[in-house]
Amino acid sequence: MTQESGVRSQESGEGERKVRLATVWLDGCSGCHMSFLDLDERLIEIAQHLEMVYTPLIDVKAYPDQVDVALVEGAVSSEEDLEKIHRIRRQTKTLIAFGDCAVTGNVPSMRNAVPLQDVYRRGYVETATLRPGIPDQVVPRLLPTVRPIHEYVPVDVFLQGCPPPADVIYRLLTELLDGRTPDLTALTRFGR
Amino acid sequence: MARQITIDPVTRIEGHAKITIQLDDAGVVSDAKFHVTQFRGFEKLCEGRPFHEMPSLMARICGICPVSHLVASAKACDAIMAVQIPTSAANLRRVINLAQLVQSHALSFFYLTAPDLLLGMDADPAGRNIFGLMQSHPEIARDGIRLRQFGQQVIELSAASGSIRPGSFPVA
Numbered sequence: 001m002t003q004e005s006g007v008r009s010q011e012s013g014e015g016e017r018k019v020r021l022a023t024v025w026l027d028g029c030s031g032c033h034m035s036f037l038d039l040d041e042r043l044i045e046i047a048q049h050l051e052m053v054y055t056p057l058i059d060v061k062a063y064p065d066q067v068d069v070a071l072v073e074g075a076v077s078s079e080e081d082l083e084k085i086h087r088i089r090r091q092t093k094t095l096i097a098f099g100d101c102a103v104t105g106n107v108p109s110m111r112n113a114v115p116l117q118d119v120y121r122r123g124y125v126e127t128a129t130l131r132p133g134i135p136d137q138v139v140p141r142l143l144p145t146v147r148p149i150h151e152y153v154p155v156d157v158f159l160q161g162c163p164p165p166a167d168v169i170y171r172l173l174t175e176l177l178d179g180r181t182p183d184l185t186a187l188t189r190f191g192r
Numbered sequence: 193m194a195r196q197i198t199i200d201p202v203t204r205i206e207g208h209a210k211i212t213i214q215l216d217d218a219g220v221v222s223d224a225k226f227h228v229t230q231f232r233g234f235e236k237l238c239e240g241r242p243f244h245e246m247p248s249l250m251a252r253i254c255g256i257c258p259v260s261h262l263v264a265s266a267k268a269c270d271a272i273m274a275v276q277i278p279t280s281a282a283n284l285r286r287v288i289n290l291a292q293l294v295q296s297h298a299l300s301f302f303y304l305t306a307p308d309l310l311l312g313m314d315a316d317p318a319g320r321n322i323f324g325l326m327q328s329h330p331e332i333a334r335d336g337i338r339l340r341q342f343g344q345q346v347i348e349l350s351a352a353s354g355s356i357r358p359g360s361f362p363v364a
Contacts, residue, residue, distance in 0.1 A: 027230060030206065031255025037299070040341045041334065044326050057303060058321040059203045080229060107252045110237040119233035127235050138227050163255065 019177055020068040022054035023098075024088060026081040027108045027146065028074025030056075031163040032099035036071065038166035046170075049177050065091050069176055071098040071159075071169075075108040076147050080140035089153035094176065097155045100162040102148060107162075109146040116144050157181060160188045193217060201229075204304040204321070206256050243272055256299060259292035259347060288350035295343025302336025 025033060033056065037043065053067060054060045063084070070092040076082055089095055100106035111119050120142070125132045149155055159172060168187045175182040194217050200210035208230040214223040234253060238246060247265040251258035263285050270277060277285075303322045310329055311320050318324075325333040 025208070027232060029252050029255040029258075031252065031258065034255040034299075037303070037340070038344060040337050043337065044330075044334065047323055047326055052321075052323050056201075056203060056205075058323065059317040061200065061203070077232070078230070107237075107249065108232045111233040114233075114236050114239075119236045122236040122239075123231065123233055138225060139231070140229050142231065162252070 018049060018051040020053045020064075020066060021050045021071075021173075022052075022063065022067045022069070022088075022092070023056070023071040024054070024063070024073065024084065025056060026072065026074030026084060026102070026149075027077035028099060028101045029107070030073070032071075032073040032101075032161075035099075035161075035163035035166050036169050039170050040166075042170055046173055046177065050173075063087055063091060067092040069094045069096065069173075071096050072102055072149060073098045075101040075105045076143070076149060076152055077108050078140040078142050082143065082152065085149055085152055094156045094181070095149075095153070096157040096159055096172070097149045098159050099164055100160055103150075103158050103160050105146055105148045109148075112145045116142060157184070159184060164188060194222075204307075206254070206300070206304075243269055256296055257292060259288055263289055284350055288347055291343045291346035291350065293343070295340045295347065298336055298340035298343060302333070302339065306332065306336065 023033060023036065039046070052058060053064050067088075070088055072085070072088060072095060074081070076085055097103045101108055105112075120134045124134045150158075157172070159168070161168070165187075168184060171187065172182060172184060195215050197213040197215065198210065199212075202209040202211055208228065210227045210229055212225045212227065213221055216222040232253075234250070238249060241249070246269065247262045250261040250265040253261045266285070302325075306329075307315075307320045307322065307325055310332065311324060315324075319327070322333060322336075325336075
């Protein structure tokens with residue numbers, strides 16, 4: 001079942017308006033981005049219909065305005081992630097929680113069972129060989145617990161999987177390019 | 193005049209980072225820092241969990257090199273159980289690791305670095321990326337994509353063969 005909404009790339013006399021696509025990784029492992037790249041040559045095909053306006057694969061530094069579709073991978077774990085997700089939501093039409101870390105918290109949220117100071121101490125002091133010490137200024141501060149994206153901002157599409165299969169990502173993007181927001185639950189059911 | 197140059201984020205790398213460079217009053221570099229701006233705490237979050245969960249969990253350290261973490265973890269499990277795996281299993285681990293090298297190197301070179309080499313370091317940043325390469329050097333872009341695809345396919349086939357638990361890998 002697909003719903004009419006989302007983004008439409010319109011045919012005009014001169015050519016179609018290209019969909020402005022962004023991809024972001026917050027606290028993820030980039031596996032979802034790798035699954036996106038597993039589109040392989042289909043990436044060349046869909047790149048004709050979209051304008052990649054922000055992604056770790058290109059050299060844009062600031063998240064732009066008027067983004068049509070954003071694939072956001074990763075949970076919200078640091079103050080910097082939090083600031084980013086609010087900006088992304090403000091400046092994006094269709095926000096996709098991309099992969100299990102973004103949808104449920106997944107692996108990064110496994111640290112929620114442990115006090116944050118213990119997490120820091122294990123990584124930066126107990127297992128450190130060179131200049132042990134917890135950084136407090138030069139890197140973003142971690143939030144007390146890791147949360148999925150929808151706990152901070154409204155999400156338009158949830159794309160589950162660790163990672164979501166490339167075929168499902170392709171299906172989602174082609175549907176969005178045609179102006180439809182698909183229901184993906186049948187394609188991302190556990191075990192597929 | 194003393195000032196700071198900030199590169200944030202560092203793009204076309206495999207992770208999160210920023211760079212700050214301090215210039216003194218004479219415009220000479222007095223300090224430079226590479227900041228890793230992500231930390232998940234794998235060292236702690238794994239504690240108390242069954243050891244056989246570790247290979248699959250450690251694969252999630254990185255989506256580009258999950259095989260490295262998974263195989264390292266599997267070897268640790270071998271050591272915990274004081275077992276030696278059969279030769280064919282060890283060979284399969286070698287195959288899957290080599291396949292990862294192929295896809296990871298293809299990604300790093302063709303998707304991330306090649307734009308600088310083929311289009312020039314001073315090329316317009318707007319096109320100096322894999323999407324720009326698809327326009328300017330379509331055959332090279334396609335070759336790079338297919339080389340990475342080959343590595344990914346061998347990983348998937350090797351994982352399905354059984355020596356490493358199927359479904360342990362984050363590959364499509």
